[in-house]
Amino acid sequence: MPSPGMLVYFAFILLIIIAISFKKKPVIIAALGLLAVGTLDTGSFVAGIQVAFRGVLLTAADLLPIILLIGLVVAMTGMLKETETETILIKPILKIKNAAFLYWLAGAMLLALSLFLWPTPAVSLLGALILPLIHRSRISPLGLAVGLCIFGEGIALAGDYVIQGAPGLTARSAGVAMEQVLWQSLPLVCGSGIIASLIGFRVMTVQQKKNIPVYKLVDNRERLDGQKGEEQQKAQEQEEQEELDALPPIKQNHQSQKRKRTILALTAAAFYLLAxxxxxxxxxxxxxAVAVIGGVTLLVLILGTVLADYKTSFNTFGRYIQTGMKFSMEVFAPIVIISGFFLLGTHSGYENVLLHQGAGYLEQLANNLSGIVVLNKYSCALLVMLTAVLGAMSGSGFAALPLAGGIAAALGQAAGISAVPLAVLGQVTAIWTDAAVIPWGFPAIVSAVTQTDAAQIVRLNVLPWLATLCFSLIWTLFNY
Structure with missing residues (x-):
């Protein structure tokens, strides 16, 4: 019999899904859900308040490295833009006028990096190139964001053939050999990747025709200097010109500034290559990996600020940091609340937030469903996919793998079918769900890098996501 806390938990999940479908931000629903579930589960309002805070605190601690990294990348990008160093870094790419080529180029670069570094540090590293590229090229930022979601986590992590973290975790959870998971996931990863990337390319071309300016894609929040309104931009340019006029003649020397920009560009490129x-x-x-990228970004920011003008570096460096961290906190503050709520349904949240032992709400639901539904290969596949989707709603497709693998093993044994294809199906479903349609998951990181809105990215990702899931389901049912 489900507990009152469990029933309320899934009721609030439904409310969050409804809010997202109506293009509303579900932050307040998630916050109320934390309080309601905590109060009902503990039987005390005071204890429920503590549960709510613990959920937010643990999520914030998990996301803090990403928040800091994104803030530093945005701060460094602002420095590169203000010093005009970005023009040297991206000059070869700016010669490419074809948005279609840029879509595939950025996707291939991120895929290669993600295979070796994992998606989050990879997209953060590539962000140093992406932001200036968006500002100065004609590619749609939303279309590019869709491609980054598809290539960065969807294709790279669904198979994870280099690091092998995802297949290893899936194999251990399902009690099967990792080599079997790697081999049987290959057609699913390749097929779903081709389908999703082609649909994503079509989405990009549609967005390209709309030609929406970057500053209109965000929720009227101040972004980098290049994204402010025209009046603010003119005022800033006038202020910068006044500051430039006040500098000694040596500082205004064009050749001297160009030489500094070249040195900074070469230094930044060398540091990231070494990283x-x-x-x-x-x-x-x-x-x-996040720590290495963050440290290198901070070092480049320091060197660039001092090299541009050491006399004003004390104030300028602080301004860069404030701009970057403000942007990052604006993006991730609501995500902390939403992820904190979904944390309650996981095994980790059940133990560390609700302070109980045993399976989390999501795993309990999957176990209950498996005891009700008639088991065959069709129902087992659908149950594993449902479990993977629910598990990925916490904002981590990786965290859903133990749940999906365990359910695949249990259902496979009960139905008398192999657990390997079910586990692989769960792995691909969980990773693609987090990569594409969870606004507080990987799309949030991509939105921070491309300075777009995560909810808009998710809406554009729905079609590629559904196509990958349909392909994976059909392949699994008719080939195993």
Whole structure:
């Protein structure tokens, strides 16, 4: 019999889905859900308040490295733009006028980086190139964001053939050999990747025709200097010109400034190249990779600020940091609340937030459904996919893999069918769900890098996501 807390938890999930479908931000619903579930589960309003805060606190702690990294990347990008160093870094790419080629080029670059670094540090690293590219090229930022979601996490992490973290976790959870998971996931990953990337390309071309300016894609919040309104931009340019006029003649020397920009561009490119080599050969993953990228970004920001003008570097550096962190916090503040609510349904949240032992709400639901539905290969496949989608709603497709793998093993044994294809189906479903249609998941990170709105990215991602799930389901049912 489901507990009152469990029933309320899924009722609030339904409310969140309804709010998103009506283009409303479900932050207040998630916050109320934290309080309601905590109060009903503990039987005390005071304890429920503590549960709500613990959920937000644990989520904030998990997301803090990403928040800081995105803030530093945005701050560094602002510095590169203000010093006009970005023109040197992206000059070869700016010669490419074909938006279609840029879509595939950025996707291929992110796919290669994600295979070795994992999606989050990879997209953050590529963000140093993407932001100036969006500002100065004609590619649609929303169309590019869709492509980054597809290539960055969808294709790269669904198979995870280099690091092998996802198939390893799936195999352990399902009690099967990892080699079987790797081999049987290959057609699903390749097929779903081709379908999603082609649909994403079509989405990009449609967005390209709309030609929406970047500053209109965000919720009227101040972004980097290049995204402010015309009046603010003119005022800033006038202020910058006055500051320039006040500088000594040596500072206004065009050749001197050009030489500094060249030195900074070469230094930044060299540092990031060394960082990638370090990550690959040092086999640094996850938080370790994030720390390396963040440290290199901070170093480039410091050097660039001092090299541009050491006399004003004290104030300028602080302004860059404030701009970057303000942007990052604006993006991730609502995500912390929403992810905190979904954390309650996971095994980790059930133990660390609600302070109970046992399976989380999501796993309990999957187990209950498996005891009600008649089991055959069709119902088992659908149940595994449903479990994977529910698990990924926490904002981490990776966190859903143990749940999907465990359910695949249990259903496979009960129905007398192999658990391997079911586990692979769950893996692909969970990763693609987080990559495409969870606004507080990977699309949130992509939105921060491309300075677009995560909800708009998710709406454009729905069709590629559905296509990948349909292909994966059909392939699994008719080939195993």
């Amino acid at each position: 990638v080599i370090w990550l690959i050969y040092g086999k640094l993953r996850g938080d370790s």
